[in-house]
Amino acid sequence: MPAKRSLDAFFTPTQKKLRLEESSKPKSNHPTYPYPIPELPPTLVESLGFVPAVDGKPINDQPDLDLLYYQPYIPKDAEKDLFHFLRRELFFYRVQYKIKRGPTETNINTPRYTTVFGIDETSKFLPYGSIVDTTTNKPVPADRYKSKPRPIPACLDFLRTITENTTGYTYNFCLVNYYASGDDSISYHSDDERFLGPDPAIASFSLGAKRDFLMKHKPPNPSEKVETSQSEPKPLKLPLASGDMILMHGKTQANWLHSIPKRKGGESGKGRINITFRKAMVKYGTDNYYQYNCGTGNPYKWDEKEEEMVVWDGKDIS
Secondary structure (H helix, E strand, O other): OOOOOOHHHHHOOOHHHHHHHHHOOOEEOOOOOOOOEEOOOHHHHHHHOOOOOOOOEEEOOOOOOOEEEEOOOOOHHHHHHHHHHHHHHOOEEOOEEEEEEOOEEEEEEOOOEEEEEEOOOOEEEOOOOOEEEOOOOOEOOOOOOOOOOEOOOHHHHHHHHHHHHHHOOOOOEEEEEEEOOOOOOEEEEOOOOHHHOOOOOEEEEEEEOOEEEEEEEOOOOOOOOOOOOOOOOOOEEEEEOOOOEEEEOOOHHHHEEEEEOOOOOOOHHHOEEEEEEEOOOOHHHHHHHHHHHOOOOOOEEEEOOOOEEEEOOOOOOO
């Protein structure tokens, strides 16, 4: 019979334990990283070896909708530690950019923290971080990409690998959003960019605070003939909890929009991380993802004392 834990041990946060384990683990590093990123602690790696925690539930009872919903995918004894680890160790950006519609130029402030890792199918990273052409295996020209791509760090690449094993799809990009509070959001959109190819598969993980995930069918194209026998698509609301994962594939992105709206009360103020794995086919995908998820501003890092994201100044603030 295993020894019982003392009350002190039971109520002591696992944070210190994770830090001790991290100190002896190698870190992922690359010239494009502001600082090295630790690998996952062994306890988390062990827990993630039992995913998915439950089988995915198909949601395909509406026109053009093809989802697989895991409630949860990440076991309950791992999701909280994984959330705190990633929030503490990853670097994020608060991207600002401009859009032009006709003669009018508008400044956009992204209403959440973002970061991205990966490279499209035309190129690949060698083990030591240099980039070569996938076909020729020769180094790519220095001006091939507008921004310098960054390899997926080991802590996220481990999750990518087990996600590929579960879903049967392969991924070369990892986008991470951090919603600091209920005021952070993402408006209705679809991941249907041409650089993702036809019928892209997007694996989307939720960690931390529970947030509503809304979906609605795109308006019908007036030039397309609509089958009268088809039922009218209804909006969908999924209350994503920590550890949940949604696989969106098939015709979903071509026909449905999704969003994370602003929310007040409940868990919304506790912070939420969203991780999506996807596959970009051509170089424009790489340029697009780095422009809109990293931008040109300074990186942010979680400050344990202030309990918020702060601009990273090159010092260890965790």
